[in-house]
Amino acid sequence: MQDRGVPHGGGLGAGGENLLYLTDAQLRKGIEAMFFAYRGFTADPDRILARHGYGRAHHRAVHFINRWPGTTVNNLLSILGVTKQSLNRVLRTLIDDGLVESRVGTRDKRERNLYLTADGAALERALSDAQRARMRAAYRQAGPEAVAGFREVLEAMMDPELRRQFEGAAETVE
Amino acid sequence: MQDRGVPHGGGLGAGGENLLYLTDAQLRKGIEAMFFAYRGFTADPDRILARHGYGRAHHRAVHFINRWPGTTVNNLLSILGVTKQSLNRVLRTLIDDGLVESRVGTRDKRERNLYLTADGAALERALSDAQRARMRAAYRQAGPEAVAGFREVLEAMMDPELRRQFEGAAETVE
């Protein structure tokens, strides 16, 4: 009843023993690794955010505003995949607290261009420093070849539209 | 001010050009890859859960009860990292809906041993089939070497206690 994708006996011609890693047990290990690793991945920022009275939603907003200064609300909505009401609540507190500045668009005055203030940039730096430190330690421990594989699997796991946004992000900087 | 971990000019003796992947930009790419990939990772189960009126908390509970049949509430608490009140609410609905069975412990009658019913196992299978399909596709696309690297980086990113639970899970099955 349960489709295992690849028979344990192997022998699909190309690959063979290389496909051992596609057994259910191996896939489940990958699933649990994602679960536990994501917890570690967010643990340090979560602690910093808690001290400021913020949550992950604030982190995501601050991250992507820092990433693309001057981005519009609609851009942010499509990146974050939430409703405008939900984003607006988070953005409202960040603006009121003086971490984010919202300027009326020059080309199109309906749009709001979002920027981090000095305080916002400071929080962003604290958060990303912590997260990069964790990522750097993991990268160091695993080595360059592992990192390349890590990135390949993650990219393959994204939804196609999200991958496009991710790759778009890449073009902008690299 | 910002510690980049490794100077761009390289020359730290061991490594050198291999450490390019530790620049801030590369680390940030890894961070965003985690963010977008986790969205993809949870997208399929989320859709299934929504049809049943459940959320991710139910998925996690069902997953780990399936993983360790007869586990106690306390075990589950430490794996999931939530409060007993929060878990209890989720568990309550799963038990009331007939997906989970809670048997009084034999050795220690204060404990409750948790098991999936036939319905619970069916939901678990639907969820994990979807998630495994996504993982399998990503693994196939990336190849075995990439998968090994993926797992290495993820394990290095976990908190030590979580890694112990993850490795414990490995022993149980493999």
Add this chain to the structure above:
DNA sequence: AGTTTATGTCAGCCTTGTTGACATTCCAAG
């Protein structure tokens, strides 16, 4: 002039996390 688009906002609902308080059950030490 009328329509569409971008944004903001209000109200209400849900899930899932939290803390605190308290009851029950039962093992184990005195």
Add this chain to the structure above:
DNA sequence: CTTGGAATGTCAACAAGGCTGACATAAACT
């Protein structure tokens, strides 16, 4: 046997952060 502590369950209250729906406003487009 009694008492202390551990494991569990439950009630209440609260908050973050998702969601939908409705509505307002201003600007741009046609």
